[in-house]
Amino acid sequence: MIGLSHFLVVSAALFSFGIMAVFARKNAVNVLMGLELILNSANLNLVAFSRFSAHNLDGQIFAIFVIVVAAAEAAVGLAIVLSMYRILKSVNLDRADTLKG
Amino acid sequence: MENSLTIQILFYSFALITVASACLVVFARSLIYSAFGLLFAFFGVAALYVLLGADFLAATQMIIYVGGILVLLLFGVMLTHKLYDLNLKAETYQFFPALAVALGVFVLLATVLLRARWHAGAQDAAAPTTAAIGGLLMNDYILPFEVASILLLMALIGAAMIVRRRSE
Numbered sequence: 052m053i054g055l056s057h058f059l060v061v062s063a064a065l066f067s068f069g070i071m072a073v074f075a076r077k078n079a080v081n082v083l084m085g086l087e088l089i090l091n092s093a094n095l096n097l098v099a100f101s102r103f104s105a106h107n108l109d110g111q112i113f114a115i116f117v118i119v120v121a122a123a124e125a126a127v128g129l130a131i132v133l134s135m136y137r138i139l140k141s142v143n144l145d146r147a148d149t150l151k152g
Numbered sequence: 153m154e155n156s157l158t159i160q161i162l163f164y165s166f167a168l169i170t171v172a173s174a175c176l177v178v179f180a181r182s183l184i185y186s187a188f189g190l191l192f193a194f195f196g197v198a199a200l201y202v203l204l205g206a207d208f209l210a211a212t213q214m215i216i217y218v219g220g221i222l223v224l225l226l227f228g229v230m231l232t233h234k235l236y237d238l239n240l241k242a243e244t245y246q247f248f249p250a251l252a253v254a255l256g257v258f259v260l261l262a263t264v265l266l267r268a269r270w271h272a273g274a275q276d277a278a279a280p281t282t283a284a285i286g287g288l289l290m291n292d293y294i295l296p297f298e299v300a301s302i303l304l305l306m307a308l309i310g311a312a313m314i315v316r317r318r319s320e
Contacts, residue, residue, distance in 0.1 A: 065197075075246055088193065116296060127310055129311070130314040143243070
């Protein structure tokens, strides 16, 4: 039978792939994609707990606010990536080392 | 959720789609393939929301993630590459340390999650949630709702200010 832990394991897999994308990818846009995966896994957890453990909709409301924050984060993050591209002519994260001593 | 065979087949196929697409996001050679992997990962998560009885959230996921954030990310991919640079190679570095960290996190989380004894009460039948969510947002959660609207306005203005061309 499909229980709470099934959904939690799927969400843990999504989270690990998101971490992998953030750590291993050089392209800043690809790192943003990994962040979206991480936020999605958190949302899946919230909805699963709201369905199986609590008997109200609080988890789903919280997931809606996470989606709002994810949208704001994507917009501002892409703006930063675009201005980084304008200055460095590249979105390779290794090139953004101006502050490195 | 009735635990019939159909539900199990649906769950496993959607979970497979989600995890395989997330895998594509990380390991694809081209950024465009990564974006398409992200598209199917979002679809899979929306389908899992439907299985969890969250119909409103599934629709929101489709509209905001697939229609908004993914298009934004595709714009980001297109705007940050020169148009003649068609291969759009996605480079990887620190591959094995990152793989080790990700696998370690997954094994740790999966062991903890599978061993924990979750409190699971009897589930009610899945009911439409849109009206209830609307009522909650307008009553109990009205302050976070307004704060979220301010946050979106700030993100809108801030993003426009950051990418604005300086006049001189």
